[in-house]
Amino acid sequence: MPHHIPVMPEIVSRYLAVKPGGVYADLTTGLGGHSRLIAEQLAAGGRLISRDRDAESLEIAKTNLGDRRERITFEKGEFSTLRQSLDQLGIEALDGILADCGVSFYQLTDAERGFSIMRPGPLDMRQDRSRELTAAMIVNFYSEREIAGIILRYGEERRAERVSRAIVRARPIHTTDRLATIVAGVLPRTSSIHPATRVFQALRIAVNGELDELEELMRVFPRCLKPGGRIVTISFHSLEDRIIKTAFQQLAKSGRATVLTKHVERPSEQEISGNPASRPAKLRALEMKP
Ligand SMILES: C[S@@+](CC[C@H](N)C(=O)[O-])C[C@H]1O[C@@H](n2cnc3c(N)ncnc32)[C@H](O)[C@@H]1O
The missing domain is CATH 3.40.50.150 (Vaccinia Virus protein VP39)
Known part of the structure; x- marks a missing residue:
């Protein structure tokens, strides 16, 4: 165990x-x-x-x-x-x-749960898997403005609009690695931390109403x-x-x-x-x- x-x-x-x-x-x-x-x-x-x-x-x-x-x-x-x-x-x-x-x-290290940038998995991110809302639903069905709002508010990511536009253009997105690649394509890497870290945090907070x-x-x-x-x-x-x-x-x-x-x-x-x-x-x- x-x-x-x-x-x-x-x-x-x-x-x-x-x-x-x-x-x-x-x-x-x-x-x-x-x-x-x-x-x-x-x-x-x-x-x-x-x-x-x-x-x-x-x-x-x-x-x-x-x-x-x-x-x-x-x-x-x-x-x-x-x-x-x-x-x-x-x-x-x-x-x-x-x-x-x-x-x-x-939760982070189980690829199936979809929390990790490093592990390819479904865009899930639910802590309570009996709930309906998943990260995939936000990414694929929310409006560009709603997604930008989530990324700005919960990820404190200044370039939220740029990210949200790239996400909407690339839809449908089903996996964590695909999302990470799309985000990395529009955000420059400024440190050793993956550029999509704040976006993943934002989605997780939104999915779980944290x-x-x-x-x-x-x-x-x-x-x-x-x-x-x-x-x-x-x-x-x-x-x-x-x-x-x-x-x-x-x-x-x-x-x-x-x-x-x-x-x-x-x-x-x-x-x-x-x-x-x-x-x-x-x-x-x-x-x-x-
Ligand atoms: C950082 S881990 C806790 C690790 C734990 N203290 C240990 O020693 O193993 C956070 C846990 O809290 C749960 N959690 C987070 N927010 C919650 C909430 N609002 N209600 C109930 N559980 C929650 C998550 O599912 C996760 O399992």
């Missing part, structure tokens, strides 16, 4: 400060790296709800965490359904929430935490980080919570050299007032 190296494990543990008898939710279980970290700190009365919207990742996580199953409830679900899910499970409030946003290494989901989480999490309960977030691009930072600041300003990370926490150079994918990670933590 594939595993995943959890990002910033010590810092996550320090801010989540797991109580052995507490109730926790890992909203982004992936293959279960952070869930294991939390589950290993639980004892009698302790419980972990391990959620993800990707059913396939959850299945692997169940196997990976087989030895900890007695304290873990696995559940397929999105950020936005957290409150309903707690109600259904009969949980009034949590001691802690972890959200390690974005795409998992597993920013809307995160905004919804920022609205609901205060109603899911006990007084003194904590949330720890890890984000991988500035659009996500801005949403979290603003929401945390507003809650602190209203006197309902304390921001625990005065400055954003980042992985150490040592961690980055062992796991280069962790480089952009930014961790923030907040505690509800007792």
Whole structure:
């Protein structure tokens, strides 16, 4: 079974400060790296709800965490359904929430899922494969203006119109490598990063409604935490980080919570050299007032 190296494990543990008898939710279980970290700190009365919207990742996580199953409830679900899910499970409030946003290494490296520029695959990019909207539908059926809007807003790509025009002219486009080639044809390579990286990010964010989901989480999490309960977030691009930072600041300003990370926490150079994918990670933590 594939595993995943959890990002910033010590810092996550320090801010989540797991109580052995507490109730926790890992909203982004992936293959279960952070869930294991939390589950290993639980004892009698302790419980972990391990959620993800990707059913396939959850299945692997169940196997990976087989030895900890007695304290873990696995559940397929999105950020936005957290409150309903707690109600259904009969949980009034949590001691802690972890959200390690974005795409998992597993999703990125499985060519079939269509997230990777480097691996030829179908233009899919859905984290929840029971949903209808795929990257291929956006690329082949949205208008040139809509596509340019997505690339500009979610990819922060200045030359969005040029890219969108090239995409529309080349339709139909069915595979990740074809899209990457078309984009590379109109964007000069300015660094070692592939020129289509921002376009792929933009499509992924649009397909999965990532920013809307995160905004919804920022609205609901205060109603899911006990007084003194904590949330720890890890984000991988500035659009996500801005949403979290603003929401945390507003809650602190209203006197309902304390921001625990005065400055954003980042992985150490040592961690980055062992796991280069962790480089952009930014961790923030907040505690509800007792
Ligand atoms: C970076 S990975 C998490 C890796 C995990 N922490 C580990 O240690 O293995 C992010 C995961 O969150 C899931 N995810 C992202 N946004 C989500 C959302 N809005 N609702 C539910 N799951 C989401 C993805 O499907 C993916 O599996």
